[in-house]
Amino acid sequence: MPNKGGRNPSGPWGRLKPVEQDPLESIGLPSKGDTRLLDLKTQESYYTKIVDRYMTFCSDAGQRDELLRRFSALEPSSSKSSSSNSSTAPVTSRRVLPSINDETLHSPASTKALSDVVAALRKLREGIVATKRVDDFAVQAYLFCIRLSILVKHSESYHPAILHLLRSIHPHHPLTSVELQEVVAYLVLDAACRRGALAEAFALRQRYSLKDTKVNAALTALAHDNYVLFQKVKRSVDGHRARIMEWAEGDLRMHTLKCFGRTYLSVELDFLEQATGSKWADLKQGDGVGWDLEGSKVVIRKIKAR
Template sequence: MAGKAKAMGKKAGNRLKPVRTDPLESVGFVSKGDHNLLLDHKLQQEYFDKIVERYLSFCAHYDKDLDAAMASLPTGPSSDATRNPPISSRPATTTKGPNAPSPGPSAATELSNLLLALRKLREAVISSDSRTPVDFSQRVYVFSVRVAILAQHPPSYVPSLHYLIDTLHRSSYPLPESELREFITYLILDYACREDNMIAAFELRAHARRRYEFQSKTVDRLLSALLQDNWFVFWKVRNGVDSYMRNVINWAGDRVRRQALKAVGSAYINVEASWVLEGCTGENGWTWERLVETEKIGWEKEGEKIIIKRPKRKPEKKLDPITESAKP
């Protein structure tokens, strides 16, 4: 009996599947008391390599529509997915059949996990500053900024930009000139486009010019366009930059589009539909139905014309029944 029970226990044990743990979740936050792993530089490097590998896998998995995957994080009053990660961890697809892709986390969940992992690593790098090589810290923060900008996640990229420029860029170990200019640009554009704080943007540009000899025609043109409500130049600049800068500039997109529509509405009676759809939105993909739905416009479309306002008809003058002439 004992042998039979032992055999049954062995079979039951074999049926228990090992618990799979996500390597990115195997460590905690230093700020929450987890001092066991990420304060060692060798383990920091290994953890960073895992993050990079997962990010590359994420990009490969969603290569057909990477922009949508990168924009999948939930938004809220703080837009902070590291404090408010996606609730659902269901697979991104529920398609069944022999050719269905293997189940996995949704794009939003995976992206949130990557941002959380980068935050853990950044905390560890700061806590072990005296023992962590500066070049490694710089690489972590450079990568973190770029991923967070593509994910449109300011709580990750704004503090990282400040720390990278103000602390990790040192006279003894400076960032490459091209990277320093890149990250100063992001911070200036974030002030101007997301925070709508033109004073802070101009002050940072002036400070960067004095301290770092910073120059950027793109930044100059964009700040000027925002200051003058010149939506034509704004969209031209926005459409001519790379995806990182475009993602930061996009924070001002709704504001500029609405300002453009307001200006058109006050200046014209009717306009060409194509001019409104492309000139005011800065993109080719907008339809009239989408614009009406988004901006709650009360204008009417007749053929290829947009009727903004219809001129009021003058009341007809009544004829005098005796003279059959118009009464004065």
């Protein structure tokens, strides 16, 4: 029964519970008409929420191996993201988290958590671009986005972010020499390994005066289709560069297998696995190798008896 005056009784039955909104999803893309990220203070508070969410994910993942599996579950085929690293701490700091390598796990919850972070970073980047922001905060946010997106192998995020950082932010608010070399190395490796533009990779190295012996070795390996050297370089670099180099692995390994097919009648299994960086089962299932295994020897071709 209503009280006098027609008012409903106060209390739990007369009130709706407020809807809880995800702080990362509550803000939309500036390109879609949401203007909140055109405010500089809002950009900074939103970035803090992104980092908090990322750190929560890392904390929930627990052990290093579990964190690695969660990141590796997010591959480009699903347009989601994966892996660990990048800056955290105060907005003006450029401290970087330890990088993570590779592994696999299929977890919808993990995929959603990191997808939300990558999507939020896109919104933040749009806000920074729209406001033409070129300060230390912009550098911090872009470095975070680039490093995380590389480990996630989400080229749609890291490639345009690298270009904007180098072309629009760096000329007005210079990166440190270490940061510049880091970002240019990513760009060079991306051109060579993901886009297969080896000539462009050499041109970029020259344009930005990149001095990096491991990147040079990777380019040499690609230029000579040297899969053994390529694997050696990949094992020696940090998690970010190794992640970018993964884009070229399949084609290089296939080229190596074709060379074996044209050159040998048979090879020792250990030698084949070492040369291709893959186990026999992976070569059969993933690369479609149709050769026969007889004991410890792989028979590639059999001489037909006359």
